[in-house]
Amino acid sequence: xxxxxxxxxxxxxxxxxxxxxxxxxxxxxxxxxxxxVLGWGVEITKRVINDEAEILPEWNDFGEYLARGFMVSLIAxxxxxxxxxxxxxxxxxxxxKNANEVVYAITSFVTIxxxxxxxxxxxxxxxxxxxxxxxxxxxGNFGSAFKLREIFNIVKENLGNYGLVLLGGIxxxxxxxxxxxxxxxxxxFTSVYSVAINGHLWGQSYKISSxxxxxxxxxxxxxxx
Numbered sequence: 001x002x003x004x005x006x007x008x009x010x011x012x013x014x015x016x017x018x019x020x021x022x023x024x025x026x027x028x029x030x031x032x033x034x035x036x037v038l039g040w041g042v043e044i045t046k047r048v049i050n051d052e053a054e055i056l057p058e059w060n061d062f063g064e065y066l067a068r069g070f071m072v073s074l075i076a077x078x079x080x081x082x083x084x085x086x087x088x089x090x091x092x093x094x095x096x097k098n099a100n101e102v103v104y105a106i107t108s109f110v111t112i113x114x115x116x117x118x119x120x121x122x123x124x125x126x127x128x129x130x131x132x133x134x135x136x137x138x139x140g141n142f143g144s145a146f147k148l149r150e151i152f153n154i155v156k157e158n159l160g161n162y163g164l165v166l167l168g169g170i171x172x173x174x175x176x177x178x179x180x181x182x183x184x185x186x187x188x189f190t191s192v193y194s195v196a197i198n199g200h201l202w203g204q205s206y207k208i209s210s211x212x213x214x215x216x217x218x219x220x221x222x223x224x225x
Contacts, residue, residue, distance in 0.1 A: 001161045001208060006168055006200040010193060013056040022059045023192035037192055038072055039065030041199035046137045048203025049210075056196065072133055075145045079125050079132065083118050126169065127162050130198075131155050134206035158209045165201045172197040 010016050023040060027033045043057045043065065059065075077084075131154045132145040145151075155162045176187065176194035 001164055001201075001204050003164055003168060003201075006197050006204065007171075009055055009200055010196050013054070016056060019056055019058065020189055020192050020196075023195070024188035026059065027188050027192065032066055035069035035073060036062060036065045037069065037195055039067065039069030041195035042068045042072055042133065042137055044196055044199030045134055045203040045206070048200055049134065049138060049207050051207075055200070068137075071136065071142055075132060075136060075142070076129060078146070079129055080122075083121055083125070086118055123166070126166055127155050128152065130162065130165050130202040130205055131209070134202050138206070154206075154209045158205065161205045161208055165205045168201045169198055 010020065013019065023037055026040075027037050029036070040057055040059065044055060047055050047057070128151055131151045135147065135151065136142060136145040138144075172194040175197070176191045178187075178190050
């Protein structure tokens, strides 16, 4: 995997300032803005997998990007749902605060145990999600993102690469926060750059796991119509 390429490819596009800038403005649209940006990032994943010449997309298909972004967000939500449910139950000890000490101690202990388990669960999820999302991108089929045995095997057989994807996502997140330094507004543009980094890493990792062979043209992804 060319780890550095995921961070530099954006600047190889002659119109990168315009494309990142439009993305930053797009993210200001209430509710749907970040779905569109995420869908744009998924387009990068598809282009990397298919070895397309122009990797950084134009903003010329709002509806398709919106649909993709929503579907990818839904995939991530389903994978994270067990964590979210347990997290919502983490307040249980406070409900028993006025109960006897034994009940409070037991509920606190159970909550801590679940918390430790879900640290590992989150690491696993963020290793699996890039492969799951890439399978959706290639097939255009929402259900393909939940073929857990296939996805698990892809990650297991390419553990080093998906470990780099996880690391890259952490670094991209740190890059995203740098925009806060630029009077806050800069975060809009560094966040879009972060989405582009992740999209490239997802595409690289899936392409390598598929033996480097470009995928056949994928079925049309769900449109917003």
